[in-house]
Structures are given as structure tokens and as C-alpha cells.
Amino acid sequence: MATEHDGELQPHRLSWADFDELARGGGGAAVVRVLRRAERSRRLLLMRALADQVAKEPELCGPLPSWEDAWELLARVQRRAPGELDAVIDHPYTGSWAGYTTRLLRNGIAGVGPAWAHLGHVHAIAAAAAIRAKLDFEATVPVWSGFAALPTLGVAHVAATSPHSVARVRVRAGRVAISATNTRLVLPADLSTDAPGWWGIRRLTVPADVRLSVRLDDVDPYRGLYEPVLPQRLDDDAVTKWQSLLSEAWQVLLARLPERAATMSAGLDCIVPRPMIPFRLPSASTGEAFGSAVVSRPEEPLSLAATLVHEFQHIRLSGLLHLANLRSDDPEERIYAPWRDDPRPLSGVLQGVYAFFGVTEFWRSVLRDGDRSTRRRAAFEFALARAATWRTARTLRHDHGLTDAGRRFLDGVIERLRPWQEEPVPAAEAELAAAVAADHRAMWRIRHMRPSPETVAVLAAAWSSGERRPSSIDLAGSTGPTPVPDGAWSPARTDMIRLGITTAPVDREAAWADVPEATPADIAYVSERYTEAIDRYRAQLADDPDHASAWVGLGLACRGYGRSAAGRALLSRPELVRAVHRHVRATDPVQLADWIGRIVN
Structure with missing residues (x-):
């Protein structure tokens, strides 16, 4: 994979030193930036391939304009404000959209709604980038169940006579208007705020020596793990609770794992909120949405801190897997994973080892430095996670499906885990x-x-x-x-x-x-x-x-x-x-x- 530098394409490279640091749980913000640049190139390549497919089969566009219109608008953004183009391409759900739509076309499968609506999302991406770049333009975007999405900005709710239709976005002198059947909306000057017919994407910010700022995205259609989903708007009280929990969880991470917090600050872009589930804290991420984590709201900040560490490990490993081949393509569900109730393929267990390696480190830090009220819980979680991760990593190390790079990666994980096995834990826990x-x-x-x-x-x-x-x-x-x-x-x-x-x-x-x-x-x-x-x-x-x-x-x-x-x-x-x-x-x-x-x- 390559990126442009001084007019020439340069391959993305990750040094072995950075590879080894990442395996041991380090790497820092600099490595995250390397992974992000590679993700950006990957998405552009997927978009280019989709554009080529549409050029051969223009009927795929349905009622929407040609991809050339969106491509031209994106080119205008690149000339005017390249940083804004990067921000939209880097958006986690640009990646999940590109991957999902590519699979629909490549495999000839039916998706959620017609293919033209997914292909046409490129017009919404281009419109959002142009709004961010303060360009005057007009564009036609897809509408799903009355929702017209502008990625990174929010979603407009317009009248619609069918589940899938189109709307017109027009911008003049910074004024954004969206029109559809019997609807004309003028969006607020500050698009992060709500207005009649418009839901802006909220941002949760924790001011600190190491600042955290993430979108709480409950509206983007491609924020889900596998398929598009409609907006599920949180009320203001839920957003306030998320802000409070995240602020406290971030203070825990800054106090216990400051280096990991600094890395997370550079790489965590979005949290997709899910409802609270008693006795459960389900969370997930996908390799196509680098920087995003789907998280059910926990009851207290310590659980949220552990979950963020867990999901950020998945995010980083997924980024690495787009640069380095650690395993063969072996989909057989054959391996026991102590954190799942089903047999898992090699890829899933490798992800689990790396995620629970981070969880082990988190609870170890709480056990060592936490107060009396949290130490018993930390001792139990540390003992449970370290044993499960240690046994699974050592078993996986000899799996026939790993490449040499995969074994080297696991060696780094094992190197960090080994001394932790001897650290004292109270007998009861x-x-x-x-x-x-x-x-x-x-x-x-x-x-x-x-x-x-x-x-x-x-x-x-x-x-x-x-x-x-x-x-x-x-x-x-x-x-x-x-x-x-x-x-x-x-x-x-x-x-x-x-x-x-x-x-x-x-x-x-x-x-x-x-x-x-x-x-x-x-x-x-x-x-x-x-x-x-x-x-x-x-x-x-x-x-x-x-x-x-x-x-x-x-x-x-x-x-x-x-x-x-x-x-x-x-x-x-x-x-x-x-x-x-x-x-x-x-x-x-x-x-x-x-x-x-x-x-x-």
C-alpha cells in the first residue's frame, strides 16, 4: 500500500522496532498515526475500485448522479482544504461503508436496501467534506427512512414517500439547506447543535494534560458492526451520563496507564453508544472502522476504562493486520477462547489475546495503585485475565496458521505477560x-x-x-x-x-x-x-x-x-x-x- 509524498507514491512502512513495541502493548501515538495513514490509503483504494465498477455499470447509481460528480467535489475539497478531506476519509464509518459496499458488489449479495443507496453514500461523504471546507456547492444524497446523513456532522430528517429516496444539499455562503419531497431544512450555523429536522453529532471532551475528545455517534448509518443501522438518538440525560462516566474513566487511565491514555487520545475517534445491560458490558469493534468502539453504557467508570483499553487493543491490531500478515486465512471455528462461549477461528482468538492482554495490564495497574475499595475486584479480574491470556497466547504460539510475523507478534505479548504470572494475588481472589x-x-x-x-x-x-x-x-x-x-x-x-x-x-x-x-x-x-x-x-x-x-x-x-x-x-x-x-x-x-x-x- 502506498501514499503520496512529494509527488511520488511511497509505500506505507512499519519498522520492526515499532512492530515489536506494538506487540508488547506500546508503540505510542506515532505508531497510531502510521496505522491511520495506511487506513486512509486503503479506503481511497476501495473508493477508487468502487468508482471503476460504477463507471462500467452506470445503472448501479440508480436515481443518484454519477460518481464523477462526487469525485469532482472531493477533488475541490482537496485543493481547498486537504485537512478536511483527510478528516472525512479518516472517519471510522467511511471505512465501514467502503468495506460493506465493496462486499455487496464483489459477492453479489443483497444488502440493507438497494445497492444504489450504499454506492450513493459517496455523495454524502463528498457533501460533508465540502461543508467542512466551506465550499459552495450542490449535491444529491441518499435518504434512508427519511434520514439524510452527512458523515462527521449529523443527520437531517426529511419527508420521504419511500424507504429509500434522495435529497438535495445546497450550500451558499456557509448556509446549508437540504430539500426533499415537501421538505426544506436550513441547518444551524453550528452543525454540532440540534435544530428542527437536524441532529448533530455530539462530542464528549475531557480536558486534561492529555485531552480526550471523541464523537458520541448515534446517527451515522455505517456505525454498526456488520450492517447499516438507522439513527438511535440518545436523550440529553443519557449524553450527560456518558460524559460523566467518560470523564471519570479517563482520569483512571491517566492515573494508571498514562502512556496508553496518550496513545488512545491519538487514535480513538468515536464511541457508538448502546443501552445499559445489567450484568453485562458488551462492546465490539471492527477492523474496517479504525478508531471506533461500540460500547454499552456501564454503571461505573472503572468498567468503562477497562472496556476502552480492550477495544483500543482491537483497533490497533486491526490496523496492523492491514499492514502485516500475521495469520493464514483459516475460518474454521476450532479453538477454545476463555472469553467466548463458542469455538473461535484463529483470527478471532488472536484478536482476543491482544485485547485481554490490555485488560490484564489495566487490572494489574489498578491492583498495584488502586485504593482499598477497588483492590479486591482488581485482584480477581487481574488473576482471571492474566491466566486466560497467558494460556491462550502460549497455545496459539504453536498454531500452524500463524505466519513468522504472527509468532513474532505473540512472542512480544508473551514477553510482557510472563513476569506478571508470578506477581502476588490474594489467595481468596x-x-x-x-x-x-x-x-x-x-x-x-x-x-x-x-x-x-x-x-x-x-x-x-x-x-x-x-x-x-x-x-x-x-x-x-x-x-x-x-x-x-x-x-x-x-x-x-x-x-x-x-x-x-x-x-x-x-x-x-x-x-x-x-x-x-x-x-x-x-x-x-x-x-x-x-x-x-x-x-x-x-x-x-x-x-x-x-x-x-x-x-x-x-x-x-x-x-x-x-x-x-x-x-x-x-x-x-x-x-x-x-x-x-x-x-x-x-x-x-x-x-x-x-x-x-x-x-x-
Whole structure:
């Protein structure tokens, strides 16, 4: 990939020194700028390819003018105010639009609405750039369900007689007017403010020694992860809460990870807000929208700070992947990831390792420098994240799908993670983290691993014949993993453990009762009433012998009670115990697990 310099095209280059720094979590703002310039070139190349396609098939433009009109307007912007052109091309959702539209044409698939509406978004990009450059012009832009978007600026709401139509944008002497069927809007002089028929894009700014300023974008049609989405306007109260949370989260990052905060300041452009979800903080990003993170609003700033670190790791790695080939194109869903409930392809696990490497560093910093009220939570999250990331990185390091550059990248991650494995964590929090990790892996196994039918048949026959100890057989054979789950996932025990860490002891049981999907057996287990938990999980399995979460919960309770063989079998081979139990239904699950556990390492 190349960029223009002194009239000549120059390739984008990232030095090995910068590559290694990025792998170790560093790199700084200078590396972010390298990645951003490469992203800009990539988007321009995609736009050029789309223009060439439209030139061959002008009917693709539908009711909109030729791409040449938009290209000419963009060229005017470049001559008048090249920085404004860069700002619009650098906009995260220019990237997601270019990628989405390219896939529609290349793969011949139907998108959300007609292809001309997506191709025609180039006119909206050109119009927004021209408004920023203070040019006089006229342009026709697409309208979706009455919304005419001007990327980086906002969205106008006009009357429309069909789901997809067009509107005219006219600018004279700085005055922006938009007209459509029975509608004529004159936009406010300050486009960041709202007015009748116009929603400006809000900006959240945190003044500090290292300043953070991001768009809170709830209107751009290409802000979603996979497909275009209509505006979902936040009310003023929600925006105020976002500003408060972001200000506090930014202070946490400046105090704990100042170098990462400085890098984030240079590379985080947009937050796409999503509603608050109790006990969850879903977030996501896409490699095509460099600089953007989709985040559900958390309840407190520490969670937001951790989430921003997590997503910014994804953003940086996605940018690097457009410059360096770290892996083969292997879409098979075959790898266990401790932060997902499904098997993942190599690409997804690599992204997860890098993201949770950042999360590990964040909670480590809070544990080392945080106040007493946050240290217990930080100790648990640090212990959980460091172990999961360490094991996964070391496993992935030997994967056949990695390139030499990919192994070098993982070596940098592992180099930083290694000394953290020896850092002290209070025993109580370390034990809770280990329990959550065991719970997650066992839940994943019972849902996605399929034991060998021959092994299951041999064990079922041996149990039914009354053998006191099962014969030693190969337990490694299976037909998994498969992406098709056998049973539902329940995160209730993990939710309760996290809640218990931050809740006063006298209030815990009342708080646990509000956790979705929590059963009396789960509450007994997290309360360390292991005998009761075993009995309750037995009762659950009597009602539903295939209940995945009850089998794993039974294993956790058996281990807690000291029934090591049963606990070992149910946590390391839960899919095998359940499969044998399906053959011998009239059997106590604990006795069966204890029997199988005698040959499970």
C-alpha cells in the first residue's frame, strides 16, 4: 500500500522496532498515526475500485448522479482544504461503508436496501467534506427512512414517500439547506447543535494534560458492526451520563496507564453508544472502522476504562493486520477462547489475546495503585485475565496458521505477560478466579465437545456390568469441537461471584437472587454450601438430565466439597460424563462422575 509524498507514491512502512513495541502493548501515538495513514490509503483504494465498477455499470447509481460528480467535489475539497478531506476519509464509518459496499458488489449479495443507496453514500461523504471546507456547492444524497446523513456532522430528517429516496444539499455562503419531497431544512450555523429536522453529532471532551475528545455517534448509518443501522438518538440525560462516566474513566487511565491514555487520545475517534445491560458490558469493534468502539453504557467508570483499553487493543491490531500478515486465512471455528462461549477461528482468538492482554495490564495497574475499595475486584479480574491470556497466547504460539510475523507478534505479548504470572494475588481472589476459569472451560466443553461414541459405549457397558473401576482407555478421542452447542450457556455463577466481590456480605444473597438464570443450586455453590449445592444440582439433573450448567455446577460443588474424582471428571470431561449418563439414565450422577474420575487425569 502506498501514499503520496512529494509527488511520488511511497509505500506505507512499519519498522520492526515499532512492530515489536506494538506487540508488547506500546508503540505510542506515532505508531497510531502510521496505522491511520495506511487506513486512509486503503479506503481511497476501495473508493477508487468502487468508482471503476460504477463507471462500467452506470445503472448501479440508480436515481443518484454519477460518481464523477462526487469525485469532482472531493477533488475541490482537496485543493481547498486537504485537512478536511483527510478528516472525512479518516472517519471510522467511511471505512465501514467502503468495506460493506465493496462486499455487496464483489459477492453479489443483497444488502440493507438497494445497492444504489450504499454506492450513493459517496455523495454524502463528498457533501460533508465540502461543508467542512466551506465550499459552495450542490449535491444529491441518499435518504434512508427519511434520514439524510452527512458523515462527521449529523443527520437531517426529511419527508420521504419511500424507504429509500434522495435529497438535495445546497450550500451558499456557509448556509446549508437540504430539500426533499415537501421538505426544506436550513441547518444551524453550528452543525454540532440540534435544530428542527437536524441532529448533530455530539462530542464528549475531557480536558486534561492529555485531552480526550471523541464523537458520541448515534446517527451515522455505517456505525454498526456488520450492517447499516438507522439513527438511535440518545436523550440529553443519557449524553450527560456518558460524559460523566467518560470523564471519570479517563482520569483512571491517566492515573494508571498514562502512556496508553496518550496513545488512545491519538487514535480513538468515536464511541457508538448502546443501552445499559445489567450484568453485562458488551462492546465490539471492527477492523474496517479504525478508531471506533461500540460500547454499552456501564454503571461505573472503572468498567468503562477497562472496556476502552480492550477495544483500543482491537483497533490497533486491526490496523496492523492491514499492514502485516500475521495469520493464514483459516475460518474454521476450532479453538477454545476463555472469553467466548463458542469455538473461535484463529483470527478471532488472536484478536482476543491482544485485547485481554490490555485488560490484564489495566487490572494489574489498578491492583498495584488502586485504593482499598477497588483492590479486591482488581485482584480477581487481574488473576482471571492474566491466566486466560497467558494460556491462550502460549497455545496459539504453536498454531500452524500463524505466519513468522504472527509468532513474532505473540512472542512480544508473551514477553510482557510472563513476569506478571508470578506477581502476588490474594489467595481468596485467586481461588475465585480459578473457579470461574474452570466453570467457563467446562461449560464450553460440555456444549461443544463430542466424546468418541466408542469410548462412551465402552464406559456405559462397563458401568452397567458393575465394574468397580473403568478400564484405562484413551479419553482424548472426540469428534469436537463443533460450533453447534449441546445445551444452553448460563453465566449466572460468574455473575454472582463478581457481584459478591463488590457487595457487602450481609447483602450478597439478596443481590444474588436478582441475577438472571441463577438457580438455588448456584446460590448454594457460591455461598460455599457445597453439600446443599450437590443435592440441588442432583435434583436439577433428575428433572433435566441433559442440563449443561447443572452438570458443570455439580462438578464445581463436588470439588469444593472434596469429592476430587467426581469434580475432576465433571470439570475436565463433562461432555463424557453426560454422554455416558445418557446411556445409563437410572444412575446417580455423582457416583458415575466419581467412577469415571478414577481414569481422568
